[in-house]
Amino acid sequence: MLRLLLTLLCLCVLPARAGFTDERPDLQSLFGGTPGCFVLYDLGADRLLLVNPERAQRRYIPASTFKLANSLIALETGAVHDADEVIPYGGRPQPFKAWEKDMPMREAFxxxxxxxxxxxxxxxxxxxxxxxxRRLDYGNRRTGPAADRFWLDGPLQISAVEQARFAARLAQGSLPLSARSQSTVREIARVGSRDGSTLYGKTGWVFGTQPQIGWWVGWIEREGRVYGFALNIDMQGEQDIGRRTQIGEAILGKLELY
Structure with a gap:
């Protein structure tokens, strides 16, 4: 009986057991009044840090953050040979001039x-x-009938918690895909390094909802550890584009990760 009591006491004082969730309402002020959420997933500790937990569990259309998964699937299925194969854009006018050219994934991403x-x-x-x-267990795993619109308009949806976990698994190379596919996507997703941290990520912007939804999804590699993250915010339009990374970097800075 004494041994059992000692064991239970030890379990109660463990600081970060597997699956531990840490809610951080103090970081909500960094959103500056913009509705949104942030998730950080410490892969090694299986630990989630959540800002606005209810929203972090809610699924939204992934928009261009799906380029992480789309790139992986393209490489894994052989639809694209490698990150340098030039893909035609189709020749039609686009909302951004940078899109009006044929380019490889390395540039398109x-x-x-x-x-x-x-x-x-x-x-x-x-x-x-x-x-x-289904193999990647990506969000609600729904495509609908249109092969080229489901991540832009739905029905595909994913939560910030699912995004952060997915990003961390990609960073570690533990998705059920080849090492080559995962390594290539990690390479094209790299943003930069500073102060001992390397940042990888992809933004996204859901146009067809009100409010519009802005995403920033990726991971940090620091001192041999991997931290997946995902942020989403309400957006009113193009003037809010920069707030996705501004808020995200402010939170990562507060956490002394980047």
Whole structure:
């Protein structure tokens, strides 16, 4: 009986057991009144840090953050040979001049070229896309009937918690995909390094909802550890584009990660 009591006492004082969740309402002030949430997933400790937990569990359309998964699926299925294969954009006028050119994933990913990634998705096709979404357990895993719109308009949706976990697994190379596919996507998702941390990420902007939704999803590598993160905020329009990374970097800075 004494041994059992001692064991229970030890379990009660463990600071961060597997699956531990840490809510941080104090970080909400960094949103400056903008509705939103932030998730940090410490992969090594299986520990979640949540700002606005209710919203962090709510699923939204992923928009261009799906380029992480789309790139992986393209490489894994052979729809695209590598990050340097040039993909045609289709020749139609685009909302951003940077999208009006044929380009490889290595270039299309950072400029977030929608037409190039729509062509990639059409090459993959709905049957293979649906199978890979199930394999990756990505959000609600739904595509609907259009192979090139489901991550822009729905029905595909994913939560910030799911995004952060997905990003951390990609960072570690533990998704159920080849090492080559994961390594290539990590390479094109790299943003930069400073103060001992390396940042990887992808933004997203959901146009067709009111309010619009802005995303920033990625991971930090620091001192041999991996931290997946995901942020989403309400946006009123193009004037709010910069707030996604501004708020995210302010939180990462407060946490002394970047």
């Amino acid at each position: 950072p400029v977030s070229s929608v037409p190039v990634y729509q062509e990639i998705a059409r090459r993959i096709g709905l049957p293979r896309m649906q199978a890979m979404l």
